[in-house]
Amino acid sequence: MTDFSVRVDQNKYLPAGSQEVHAIVTVEASGAPERAPAAEAAEVIIVDTSGSMSYGKINDARKAAQTAVDTLRDGVYFAVIAGNHQAEVIFPHYGRLAPADPESRQAAKQAIAGLRADGGTAMGRWLRRAADLFSAHEGARPGAIRHAILLTDGKNEHEPAPEFDANLAYCAGKFVCDCRGVGTDWVVAEVRRIGSTLLGSVMDVRRPEDLADDFRAMTEAAMGKTVADVALRLWTPRAATLNFVKQVSPALEDLTGRRTPVDELSGDYPTGSWGAESREYHISIQVPPGQVGQEMRAGLVKLVAPATGEVYGSGNVLAQWSDDPVQSTRINPRVAHYTGQQELAELIQEGLQARNDGDVETATARLGRARGIAERAGNDETARLLAKVVEVDPETGTARLKRVVDKADEIALDTRSVRTVRMRKDPEG
Amino acid sequence: MVSACPACGTGVLAGESFCERCGHDLSAAVTAAACAACGSAAVGADGYCENCGMLQPSGRDHVETDLPGLAGVSDRGRRHSRNEDAMALAAAPAALLAVVCDGVSTSARPDEASQAAADTAAGVLAKRLADGDDPQAATRQAVRAAAAAVADAARPGEDAPACTYVSAVVTGRKVTVGWVGDSRAYWLGTHSALLTVDDATPGTHMLTAWLGADAGEVVPHVRTFTTDGPGAVVLCSDGLWNYYPEPESIAANALGQAPLAAARHLVRLANEAGGHDNITVAVIPFGQGEPGETTVAFPKERSD
Numbered sequence: 001m002t003d004f005s006v007r008v009d010q011n012k013y014l015p016a017g018s019q020e021v022h023a024i025v026t027v028e029a030s031g032a033p034e035r036a037p038a039a040e041a042a043e044v045i046i047v048d049t050s051g052s053m054s055y056g057k058i059n060d061a062r063k064a065a066q067t068a069v070d071t072l073r074d075g076v077y078f079a080v081i082a083g084n085h086q087a088e089v090i091f092p093h094y095g096r097l098a099p100a101d102p103e104s105r106q107a108a109k110q111a112i113a114g115l116r117a118d119g120g121t122a123m124g125r126w127l128r129r130a131a132d133l134f135s136a137h138e139g140a141r142p143g144a145i146r147h148a149i150l151l152t153d154g155k156n157e158h159e160p161a162p163e164f165d166a167n168l169a170y171c172a173g174k175f176v177c178d179c180r181g182v183g184t185d186w187v188v189a190e191v192r193r194i195g196s197t198l199l200g201s202v203m204d205v206r207r208p209e210d211l212a213d214d215f216r217a218m219t220e221a222a223m224g225k226t227v228a229d230v231a232l233r234l235w236t237p238r239a240a241t242l243n244f245v246k247q248v249s250p251a252l253e254d255l256t257g258r259r260t261p262v263d264e265l266s267g268d269y270p271t272g273s274w275g276a277e278s279r280e281y282h283i284s285i286q287v288p289p290g291q292v293g294q295e296m297r298a299g300l301v302k303l304v305a306p307a308t309g310e311v312y313g314s315g316n317v318l319a320q321w322s323d324d325p326v327q328s329t330r331i332n333p334r335v336a337h338y339t340g341q342q343e344l345a346e347l348i349q350e351g352l353q354a355r356n357d358g359d360v361e362t363a364t365a366r367l368g369r370a371r372g373i374a375e376r377a378g379n380d381e382t383a384r385l386l387a388k389v390v391e392v393d394p395e396t397g398t399a400r401l402k403r404v405v406d407k408a409d410e411i412a413l414d415t416r417s418v419r420t421v422r423m424r425k426d427p428e429g
Numbered sequence: 430m431v432s433a434c435p436a437c438g439t440g441v442l443a444g445e446s447f448c449e450r451c452g453h454d455l456s457a458a459v460t461a462a463a464c465a466a467c468g469s470a471a472v473g474a475d476g477y478c479e480n481c482g483m484l485q486p487s488g489r490d491h492v493e494t495d496l497p498g499l500a501g502v503s504d505r506g507r508r509h510s511r512n513e514d515a516m517a518l519a520a521a522p523a524a525l526l527a528v529v530c531d532g533v534s535t536s537a538r539p540d541e542a543s544q545a546a547a548d549t550a551a552g553v554l555a556k557r558l559a560d561g562d563d564p565q566a567a568t569r570q571a572v573r574a575a576a577a578a579v580a581d582a583a584r585p586g587e588d589a590p591a592c593t594y595v596s597a598v599v600t601g602r603k604v605t606v607g608w609v610g611d612s613r614a615y616w617l618g619t620h621s622a623l624l625t626v627d628d629a630t631p632g633t634h635m636l637t638a639w640l641g642a643d644a645g646e647v648v649p650h651v652r653t654f655t656t657d658g659p660g661a662v663v664l665c666s667d668g669l670w671n672y673y674p675e676p677e678s679i680a681a682n683a684l685g686q687a688p689l690a691a692a693r694h695l696v697r698l699a700n701e702a703g704g705h706d707n708i709t710v711a712v713i714p715f716g717q718g719e720p721g722e723t724t725v726a727f728p729k730e731r732s733d
Contacts, residue, residue, distance in 0.1 A: 237482030238467075265480075287482070291507045291704075295484040297477040316477075 002029050002226045002274065004303045004313035009334040012318040013327040014290070021285045021298040023317040024248070024334040028278040029227070041145045042077040042097055042137050043222060044130040044175070045069070045215075047115065048152040049082045052185060054117035060208035061151055061182075064215040066109045068149060071219035072100040077144075079133050080108055083126035084119030085158035089133070097137050120158030123194065124167030126150065131171040138174075143229075143307075145273050146175035147222040148198075149215060153183045156190050168197050173229075176200050176272040178218050181415070182208055184407040188414040196253055199272035204415045206408050224275035229307065231260075231268035235300040236285055238265060243284035245269050248338040250279065252345050252418040260306075268306050282338050287319050295320040337377065337423040344373045344382070348417040352410065355389075360401060368392055368399025379421050385413040465491045465504060468697055489515075489540065493689065496520040499527060499599075500688035501711035502696045506668055507704030509534075514666045514709035515543035515592075517551030524564065525599040526554045527711040528571070531612050531666040533591040533639060542582055542590035546575040546640055550596060564598040564605035565651050571596060572607055572649040576640045583642035591641030594649070595625060597662045599713050604662050607651040610639045612709075613670050617684055618660025621676035624652065634667065660684070661691070661714040668708030669699045688712040 010023035047065050049058065065080060072078055077097035082088045091108040092098040098108075127150070134146045156164060171177075177198035179191045182205045195202035205211055232255070236242055247253040259267040271279070285298045299317035304310065322328045351366030367390040374383035388409040391400045463470050469480035476485045485491065489512040490505040497520050505512040513532030519525070530546040532539025550571040557567035575594055583589040593610025604624075606614045611627040611634065628638035628650075640647055663679060673679050673695070682698060683691040692710045699708045 235479075237478075238480050240482065293510060294507075296482040297484065298482060300477075 002276070002312075004029050004274075006301060006303060006313040006315035008301070008315040008317055009332050010317060011328075011330050011332045011335070012295075012320050013322040013324070013330070014319055015325065015328040016292050016321050016323055017289045018321070018328070019286050019289055020243070021287055021317060021319045022332070022335045022339075023283050023299070024332070024338055025232075025281040025283060025301050025315060025317075026278060027232075027281070027303055027313070029274045030276050040141060040143065041073070041223060041225070042134060042141075042147070042175075043068075043072060043219065044079050044081060044097075044133055044148040046081045046083055046087075046126050046130060046148055046150045047112070048084075048121065048154065049115050049117055049119070050084045050121045050154055051118055052121075052154045052183075057153055057182060057208045058115060058117040060211050062112050062115055064151065064211035065112045065115075067212040068215040068219045069100075069105050069108045069112070071216050071223070072105065073223055074100055076100045076223070077137055077141075078104075078108070079130075080112060081126055081129055082115055083121075083123065083152075085122045085125075086119070087122075087126040087129035089129065090115070095133075095136075097133055121152065121154045121156055122159035122164075123150070123152060123156050123190075124159050124164040127171045127177065127194070127198075128167045130177075131174040134175045145222070145225045145228045147225065147273070148175050148177040148200075149218050149222075150177055150179045150194065151211070151215075152179070152181055152186050152191065154185050155187050168194065172197050173270060178222075179203075180205050180211070180214060180218075181411070182211060184411055186411075188411060192415075192418070199253075199270060201251065202415060202418075204408070204412050206412065221275070225273040226275055227305070227312075228273040229305065230271045230274050230312070231304050231306045232271050232281065233262060233266055233268050233302040233304045233306075234283065235266045235302075237287065237296065237298065239288040240298060241286045243286055244282070246282045246342070247271075248280050248282045248341060249420050249422060252342060252420060255281075262306075268304070271303075280334075280338065282335070282342070283317060285317065290319065290321040292321050292323045334423055338420065340373055340377055341379075341420040344370055344377065344379065345417045345420075347373070348382070348386070348413060352389075352414050355401065364390065364399050364401050367401070371399070377421065378424050382413070382416060382419075385409055385416065389413060463693055465697070465700070468693070489544075492516070493693070494518045495689045496525075498688070498715075499525045499711065499713040500692050501527060501529070501664075501709065502689070502692040503709040504668075504696045504700065504704075504707065506707050507700055509707055511540055512707045513539040513543055513592075514668065514707040515540070515547040516664075516709050516711055517547040518711060519551055519555050521555055521558060523600060524558050525713050525715070526551065526558070526596065527664050527713060528554070528575075528594070528596040529612050529664040529666055529709050529711055530575075530595075530640075531593040531610070531668075531707065531709070533593070533636065533641070536589060536591040536641065537584070537587040538582065538590045539592060542579045542641065543592040545578040545582060546592050546594055549578040550575040550594065554596065554598060558598065564600060564603070565653060568596060568598060568605055568607035568651050569649060572609060572640075572647060572651075576609075576644070576647040579640040580642040580644075589642035589644075591639045591644065593628075593636070593666070594640055595664050597664055597711075597713060599662060599715050602656045602715070603653055604656070604713075604715075605651065605653040606662075607649045609647055609649050610636050612664065612666050615663045615665070615676050615679055616654065616656075616660060617663060617676065617680035618656065619658050621660075621680040623676055624654065624662075626650070656715070659715075661688075661712055663691075663695070663713075664709075664711040665695070666707060666709040668704075668706035669695055669710055671706060672699050672702040683712060688714055 355363035464478035466483035
């Protein structure tokens, strides 16, 4: 069985009268020697078949989807959806998920080989179709790991915004969806919304020929999940208010608005399914002012299965008021690191937005600062991408926007701005 | 004699951690506490209140004693780094007794002084009463022994440890109060009253009498009163009466509750009012069973 460990990093000491508590909660799931029984995993592969996918991209998409099908273990339930302005389940044909075996894989790959690029883009409809397949499967096999892969290359043009919103809301909690954007015509913010709502990753795939490897890796990762529908349950004291709950590693995800109340003082935040992996969360709580010497529990964090109430692990976020400034002014290095990572993401997103709006001054200031932070914090990939957008004079430190920027670099920078790096072992070194 | 060890039945004193005969751990018998900060009953096994989150005080920071017929709570308060108050309670067949001592902050090791005084006095009171002494004689013996215990704790080169003293012995419808310093006894009932007169310069906290090696010969005030009806005796340190000096205000917040609930409630009120000092409250309700026999107006002094 999967074991969860919960570790809390914080400086619990607060100056007298101070009220803001910050903590980084590291959750590590490990010890899953036996994989989830195959029948408890369900996978839906969603391939964009809109008109823009023609000219070769559809070819690579076909290969990628076929690779994903090949990666499915025997017994895993699956389906393949072709999406344009509509959604069509191209395999299987009987409206439910099919168990993977040599014959079903062969049949699915044949159906994929017949995919043609034609029509518009309405991603919400594709997802809704997947949600219905998963719901039917969940009814028969509760607790199954439910995962989808969504590939797109374009803007969501053929679905009115209110319909897209409703479709996304409909899908939330029904499955986890990893999203991939290929080419340079897709909108990062749009796909990020899908990934956020459905608790999955979003990545850019620069070259269509890289899709097959990427799909294999994603499917393998999905096969490695062993526990579905895990929630982070947070208790806070009656007089406290929660500032935020954010996932900060492996990628930034603000969960604050995703709370499902459990009782007066507790709420659940969805984290999706877990394999052997580690994630980190930044929690900030406003507590009532306390007296020097007092200690309080400002938060109790648990990893739970909301359906059964099973608790996988827990940790305390504490506050203790101190009149020793040496104690109370120290910032926990991990809190500082992830505060910096959040600032970096904001700077990049604001900088790119300003750049697109023609506000060169703001863009230069934000991206220039981002580059400095990325280099110091060890965000090597981000620093490399930033270097393609903004130059910094090593002598004077003056930043200047580059005139010509590859659109693919800009998309990669935007997409990956939410991906964080772990703290270096020795932050001072 | 006092209360019985749950394991072997030997008489043990309230506040003792282990039975002297069989070594049974007596601390487990202490009632599960309510939160010292918000009063909620939901305190987890890990010591944090499940309502307000506050870590519950440990050791002497927050002490509760709950015996048949009487209870006491002693709390560090919100400003002091330790609890220098102490209390000792006992429920003997013939009498209920309680002692509250408040260590003098400017002396050395006041916390040790108050604990030694309270434990010694309660032990002497219980023994003397069991041997048939009258409550006044027993109280004088107890104060003498407590004063000696505090004086003996003095070491060369430091201010002598010092503390106040107040005790109550309740037998039938009579209460015998003894005190040195400014810890107080109150009667709460139809005619609530302060039973003690502070040994302090009026309007200040400058003690004019205390227990300690530098106190000279200690002459306690000892008085016996007869009740005028059902009510309760409250002993307290100045951590409570600084905020609630009026007998009526204490009565309004203590009467009608079980002794432990009343003591907790008063301690919480003092904390909510600021908790600038240690707070100790002992509550002994009595007289409820026999109001028809009441003939003497309260308070009426019998002696001294």
